Amino acid sequence: MVRCWKHSEDCLEEAQCTDGSAASSQSHFPHKxxxxxxxxxxxxxxxxLGLTGHLGLSQPRSESIQIVRITVPDQTGVLIDQSAVVDQxxxxxxxxxxxxxNQTSTVLFDIKHGLICYKPVDQxxxxxxxxxxxxxxxxxxxxxxxxQKQNHFQLSGNETQRQRExxxxxxxxxxxxxxxxxxxxxxxxxxSIHWTKRVEGPGKQRLVYFCIDICFPxxxxxxxxxxxxxx
Numbered sequence: 001m002v003r004c005w006k007h008s009e010d011c012l013e014e015a016q017c018t019d020g021s022a023a024s025s026q027s028h029f030p031h032k033x034x035x036x037x038x039x040x041x042x043x044x045x046x047x048x049l050g051l052t053g054h055l056g057l058s059q060p061r062s063e064s065i066q067i068v069r070i071t072v073p074d075q076t077g078v079l080i081d082q083s084a085v086v087d088q089x090x091x092x093x094x095x096x097x098x099x100x101x102n103q104t105s106t107v108l109f110d111i112k113h114g115l116i117c118y119k120p121v122d123q124x125x126x127x128x129x130x131x132x133x134x135x136x137x138x139x140x141x142x143x144x145x146x147x148q149k150q151n152h153f154q155l156s157g158n159e160t161q162r163q164r165e166x167x168x169x170x171x172x173x174x175x176x177x178x179x180x181x182x183x184x185x186x187x188x189x190x191x192s193i194h195w196t197k198r199v200e201g202p203g204k205q206r207l208v209y210f211c212i213d214i215c216f217p218x219x220x221x222x223x224x225x226x227x228x229x230x231x
Contacts, residue, residue, distance in 0.1 A: 064089035068142065072155035072215045075162070082215055084142060092183055093139050097212055105212050108187055109139045117184050118224065119191070120210055126188035127169060127226060129196045141218035153217045160215070163222045166208075167196040168229040202227040 070082040085094045091111035098104045099121075106119040109131070116135060118127040145153070175193035177185055202208055202225075211225040 066149075066151060068145070068150075068217075069152045070155065070215050070217065071153070072160060072221060073157040074213070075157075077157065080213065080215075086143060088143060090183075093142060094183075095214055097214060099213075106187060107212060107214055108183060109135070110181060110183060111136070111139060113181055115184070117187055118196075118212060118226075119187055120212065120226075123210075124191050126184075126191050126193045127167065127196045128175060128184075128193060129167060129198070132198075138216045138218065138220055138222070141216050141220075145217045155215060155217075155219055155221075159219050161220050163220065165222060165224050166199050166201050167224060167226050168199045168202075169226055170195045170197065171228050196226065199229075 064087060066086045066088075068084045068086055070084065072080055072082075074080050081098055083096045085092075085096075087093070093109040093111070095107040095109075096104050097107060103121040105121045108117040108119075109115075110117070111131070114131045116129050116131055119125075120127075171194060173195045175195065177188055177191075177193060180188070180193075208225045208227045211223050213221060213223045215221040
């Protein structure tokens with residue numbers, strides 16, 4: 001009898017211990033699950049905010065840059081392709097001008113600072129000049145058209161107005177690249193930089209070294225020709 005009672009008591013005590021452990025486990029489980037769920041929720045919120053911030057910062061930048069193609073026949077009827085990278089956020093327009101000989105020169109319009117930089121192909125030189133009213137008018141036609149999401153312009157040879165400008169290179173006036181803004185520095189790194197000024201023409205005693213043709217959606221093509229002024 002006693003032995004049986006002890007056994008029953010042991011069984012009872014064991015059952016009570018087991019029940020107490022289960023109750024304790026059940027009482028702690030909701031708290032643990034709550035904190036795990038809360039941590040996971042906070043992590044998702046942080047990731048979502050990070051992605052939203054990243055997209056919010058990067059999307060306007062990507063949307064503000066557009067590549068525009070301009071195709072126009074030259075005076076002999078040969079088609080010339082040009083491309084322009086329009087960065088409306090920073091007021092920059094960068095032309096890549098391909099000649100009939102399949103050589104590409106770069107022309108950068110820094111509208112914010114009122115400068116044009118010419119980087120001819122196969123030359124370790126850049127040429128600067130200040131923008132004039134006609135330059136602002138021409139480049140603004142490109143900014144306006146690109147804002148309409150049009151990315152290809154086919155100009156007609158008969159309707160295109162052709163103009164010619166002569167720029168005299170001031171060979172003795174080299175520019176320190178560190179004094180220029182970042183877009184100009186990137187374009188003219190490791191190149192000599194010279195100021196130019198608009199002149200009526202080179203005269204018979206001066207030789208025109210090269211010309212760069214730039215066309216705009218307003219049906220205007222400008223042939224910019226360079227020669228060196230006496231020092």
